Amino acid sequence: MNALLTSAVAGLTAGGTYALLGVCAVFTYRLVAVVNFTGAAIGTAGTFVLIALYEAGFPIWPSVVAGIAAGTVVGVLIGYIMTRWFGEASASTKAAVTVALLVGIIAIGLRLTGGQHPHNMPELFPGSAFRMAGVEVTIASVLTIGLAALFTILADLFLNNTKVGLNLRALADRPMAAELLGIRVQLLSLLVWGMTGAFTTFALMIIAPQRSPNFMTLSLLAVPALAAALVGLFRSFWRTLAGGIVLGLVEGMASSVDSISQYRSAIPFLVVLAVLLWSQREARWDEAR
16 A cells, blocks of 8 residues: 555656646647647757756756757747648647657657667756655655646636737637737747747656656657646646646556556556547437437
8 A cells, every 4th residue: 555655656746747738738729729749849859958968067057947948949939830831720730730740859859869768867856845644755746746736827817817818819719810900929829839838848857857868758748748638628727737647646556556557658548538438428328319
């Protein structure tokens, strides 16, 4: 029982990161109407700028700032591609474009970082924050969950209580009409992409030392992030936050069970499948009648 609790607590850091990446995915979807598969890859690009600078001997915190700046720039570049050439495309086309961009970013990233060879990623926040039921809760766990909760609160307040937030919601619903009303569509869209790029980069910098820090592994965190977003049905920030944290806890507990630990990476796929089947239940029941 203690081993299960220890494993669950160990999954908190991953859960916080899934939650933050998922909330960023919901934020992007609600404001620019794009199911973004590149979120984790954008953060990975920024994280590897940090790793490259650190391995070259630069001080860690200036390297962190440079990495976050790089993630923001990559996010803005992808946002520019999406708004410049696919602003009026359908949701399925936009999603397909982000999948293509994800593949391209991974290919370039693997080439530049030496394939799947692990790198030396420093721990930004080592040590324990406190003990819970005899188990150490790390500073990284507290920070990732706190960052995810902070982004959730800010996103909720921003969308519902600010003029810019209302303009962005109009942009997502009817971009052409928003532009005719004088809303600076492209500038606001790039702001969204840049903001989510910065947050995802910082989240991945925290979790990278606990994962195999290679470009492929970190980029594919898009899967659990989108699973968390699906729990919130790409509408609710709070359900996405809860979904990401629970997903991390379940993965952590699965790692302590020998018979299923090697399959725990499949858990996000099962969540995606379960949510999609659940979302279709009413149509199937109607057909059955």
